[in-house]
Every structure is written in C-alpha cells, then in structure tokens.
Amino acid sequence: MELAYDQIDDLCRGAAFLGAGGGGDPYIGGLMIKRALQEGGKVEIIDPDDLDDDVLVIPTAMMGAPTVLIEKLPSGDEVLRAFAELEKHLDRKAFATMPIEVGGINSTIPMWVAARLGIPVIDADGMGRAFPEIHMETFGVHGVSGSPLAIANEHGDYAIVNAVKNQSLEWIARGIAIRFGGAAYIAEYPMSGEQVKRTSVKHTLTLAMEIGRRVELARQSGQDPFAAIIDFLPETHYSLGKILFTGKVVDVKRTTERGFTVGRVTIDGVDQGSLMIEFQNENLIARKNGQVLAIVPNIITIMDVETAEPITTEFLRYGQRVRVMAVSVPEIMTSPAALDLFGPQGFGLKEPFQPMIAD
Template identity: 50%
Template sequence: MRELTTVDLRDLALGATVLGTGGGGDPYIGRLLAERQLRSGRRIRVVSADELDADALVIPTSMMGAPTVIVEKLPSGTENVTALRALEARLGRTAAATMPVECGGVNSMIPLYMGALLDIPVVDADGMGRAFPELQMETFHIYGVSGSPMTVADDKGDAALFETGDNRRMEWLARGVTIRMGGASYVSMYPMTAAEVRRTAIPGTLGLAQAIGRTLREAREAHRDPFAALTEMLGSTIYRHGAVLFRGKVVDVERRTVEGFARGTATLESFTGTDRLQLTFQNEHLVARSDGEVRAIVPDLICTLDSETGMPVTTESLRYGMRITVYTISTPELMRTPSALETFGPAAFGLPDAYIPVEDLVNGDA
C-alpha cells in the first residue's frame, strides 16, 4: 500500500491526461475534489489487487458522458456517492475498495476522491489501460465480468439501476439515461471480487500515470526534451514503445456533441507547410492519417501534447493555431488479443482500417 501526496496526485493527473488520448475528460476538476480531501486530513491509499482478500468486493466508480459537458456542468462530488450507495444496497454488501474503469482523464481521479472520502483503498489497475468512450470497452468485459448490476446518478440526487446480461446493451441503456441527465452522469459498475480484478484488469496503471506525469514535470523543470524523456521512461513498462508521430500547428477543428459523445476531426499542418495529419476522435483520438495512410490507430494511444511544454491537450481544448506534437504509445499485449481487438479495435468504432501495431507503422515494418 502507498499513500498519495498532493505532488503525487498532480503528477498522476498529468499522466492520466496523456493516457486519456485526448479524451477521458480533463482530470483537473477531479483532482481538485481529491486534493480537498487531502487538505481535510483524509488519506488516499493505493493498493494492488494482491493486497486484498480474494473475495473482497471491488466496485469501480467513474463519470460517463461527453468530456465537453463536464467542462460546463461541474460535479459537486456527491453524485458518485449516490451511485455507489445505490449499488451497495442492491448487492447487500459494502465495497471493500474502489478502482478506475479507465486510467485516462477524469476517471482516474474519481476513484481517488471516493477512496479518500469513504476511507477505502483504491486498486492500482483499470480495465482500459487508457480511455475509451463506451462502457463495454473494458478488459473486464473481454475476460468475462458482467458490468451490471450498474447504477447511474446525477447532480439532482436521482439514480437508476440497470440489470442485464449484455454489457453492450448496458452501455446503450445507460447512455440514453446519461443524455437525459444532461449529458454527464456518475456510475458504479462491474462489481467484482479482488480475484476477478487480478484475472481481468491491467495492473499498475495508476502508478504508470503517476510516472508519466513525474517524467514530464521533471523534464520541464530540467529544461529537457519531454518527449525524449517520455520515450525513455516507457521502455521499461508494459507499454514499451513511445514515439513522436507528428509536429505541427492546428489548422482546422470540427467538433460536435452527438448521442452523448464528443465526435470530430482535427487537422494539423507541419511547420514547413508540406505535410498534414488528420486526427479522428470519439471523445478519444481513434486514428491518425496522413495522405490517407494510417499512421496510428486504436487501441494504441494517440496523444496530443503542447510542443513547447509537453503538457497534454484534450480534444475539447484543441484550437486553431495551437502548436501540437502528436505522440503515440503502444498498448500492452492484453489489449491486442483477438477478443480485445473485437471489443475496442478499429472495427468496433466503424473504422474500415485493419489494426497494425504502432511500432510497426512508425518503424516502417507494416
């Protein structure tokens, strides 16, 4: 077990924004909620699943909806408590721990806030290894955990309970309710034992986010190239490969909120004006293309960062004229199996392209 300090929390939030691949929601608001708990004297305790009893109940907590909505519709912090208590009442058990469903963006922060508020540990693992837009896009789902019973709550204290044996249908039902709750809701789902977490989750991803944030912060303080530092750091992790894909300025952004998602494209032009890169996103960046050719594609990570500072830029923050570096990161092997690619590979998003590992695309082996 380790306890997070305020500095740890800020590093983790920074790294989680990188792992959010442009989506996941800006963790700034979630970080402020968690920091407030630390200032009040509460603790944020992070544990591995191995530190819990095998039959301990773990209930992930998160936000659902379009990242563009949470920028204007700020949570009070009570919404996730409402959802968790409703699910505990349905199960007749109290959560021994919580954890993220995704380690990217605001959903990395919500479990930390909940852990501090409720004095329960947070498991250092998640079900995406990044951020994805849909609830069934989880390693939990791929390896046999039911997402329901699931509870959804809003800022008015309303809560809804879903029970279905189909995780994709759970996503469809919960998305409809989320839209009617104003485009953002707060959920508890995938209740499971610690033994099931060990079998199905991607381990150590909160620690990875913290290490990424610390690497970028220390590089900036030492006036080092943040992208070179990040590539070096990732080489010793289960993500292995990181590389700069493109550097340029944003020349066009088309973005809309549709069916509970932020969808659109962003076009970057190289500083010489000779090359362009187009990013397609659904909350998160899905594919990067240049001259019609795929340069990186889901489930590998496509991250947009400020070229000068190395600070990540989310899809809702992309603006004309920004100087952006597009940085790619390979996913762990657990996320590249045939069943994983069926759930969150290109075809799952309606993309016509085949999945090719980003390291092969960058090295020209494809």
C-alpha cells in the same frame, strides 16, 4: 502506498496524456482529491496482485459529456450515493474501489471515493487509457458483467441498471446520464479480487503518476518532456512511445453526434506533408499522407509542442503548434476479443489494427 498531496498534479498530468484526446478534464477531480486530503482523508493505493480472491471491488466513475462537467461541477455526493446504492443492491460491502478508465477524469474519481470512504483504491483500470463507452472494458473482454450498475445525480435521484449485455448497459445508462443533464456518476462492474487480477490493466494509476512526474521534472530542469515520456515507457507494459509528427493545426472538423465529439484534425508539417487524425471523443487513427501511423487502441495524443500539455479533441484550434505522440498498449488490450470491442472495428474503422514498431 499512500497518495501524497504533491502526487495529485502528477496523476492529473499523466491521466490527461493517457486520455488520448478525451476522457474529460482530470484537474476537476484533482481539486476534489486535494480538498479531501486537506480535510484529513487518506488514499491507500494497493497493487491488484495483492488482492484476496474473494473480496468485492466496485469501480466508480463519471459518465457523460466532459464539456457538461465543466459547467456542472460534482458535489461528490452523487458518486458516493451510486456506490452505496450498489452495495445495498448487492447486500455486501465493498473492500475497495478502482477506476474503469485511467485516462482523463476517471482516474481521479475513485481516488476521491477512496479518500472519503476510507477504503483502498486499486492500481489498475479496465481501459488502460480513455474510451468513450462503458462497455469498452478489458473486464468485459474477459467475461465480467458491467451490471448491476448504479447511476446517481446531484438531486438525489438514482437508478440501478441490470442489462444482459454490456453494450445494452452502455445504451441504457447513457440514456439516463443524458436525462440527468449530460453528466452522472456511476458504480459498476462489481468484481471479485480474482476477477480484478485476471481482467484489469494493471498498475495504471502509478503509471499515470510517473508519466506526470517525469514530464514535470523535465519541464523544471529544461529537458525535453517528450523524451522523458519516451525514455520511461520501456520500463512499463506500455513498452513503446514515439513522436509521430510535429506541425501546425490547419483544419478542425468537429460535430456532436449521439452525445460524442466526432471529427478530424489536419496538422501540417514544415516540409514533411500533413497528418490527419480522426476522433470520437478520443483520437482513433493517425494517417500521414494516407499511410496509417497509429490506430486505436494504441494511444494517440496531441500535445502542445512547447509544454507537452495534452490537447483534448474539444480544445483543438486552428494555429496550435503541436507534437503528436503514439504509445503502444499492453497485450491484454490487443487480443482479438479486445480488438472486437475497442479496436478499429469497434469504432467502425475499415483499417485493421496494426501494432506499433520501433523506428
């Protein structure tokens, strides 16, 4: 399918929801895609199941602190350079690009690359949401190396990184992104079509677009946008969505540690106790009066109680009236190997993973 201009806002809205409180602002990327379409670019979104086994796919993304991005808008040349340098390093042209992360801004970057280079973007990603580090990928769970990775900045500087372990790749590339001023653009996890089909979380770009569309339709028709999401999810492999809590933000503790936004937020309900959510860029665990209601990798999103607009962890403020939703993630994200990488233990939480159960 070809991306229509009026689907861009839907994509951004859905990507913000799937960002689980992090992932960076997709609207910046949305503006970039709009301009590319206005200039005659086209984005062909293709189903991963339609890929030939032996094509080369190179995912593209922003790497760094989302807060930096706001002050340092990408020209776009950075990510095209990273992409081109990785192709040159591999001595092979890529057939398509795709997201490594559907939540937040990284759903939009590959769309822009696709529009500019005239290549397709694949309707799949490697996180099925947003995570803070680039080794937290279903690709890696199933043995795909993130290396070689190309990273570029706005001055024309770039690097190719090869690491034995994906966790080292994250460590090294993160160091470069910091020296590049806190935000950089990457091309990495070069993969075959067969690997994409076997290791990705599928149909997540169209998922984001459909979530965004349903929320907008509900808003326009005066319906409940939360109900619109919850009603839609059973049609997808994100089978269950539910409202965890509604209340007022009464306390936000937030610091910046090792380049991440780390902290916790407390939300008081009218007469039903309080909900506490811990986060590291993304929301990790929600406890109501001490009892775990939802835990990573399931998606926890805090939204404005009126508009259902997601509120990212860096924009949480005292007094906000919010509704907290949780969404269960596809099976490929909850295998033991997946949980090792981006389940509770991957974030140093003591609580084990627990699947969501319908009320």
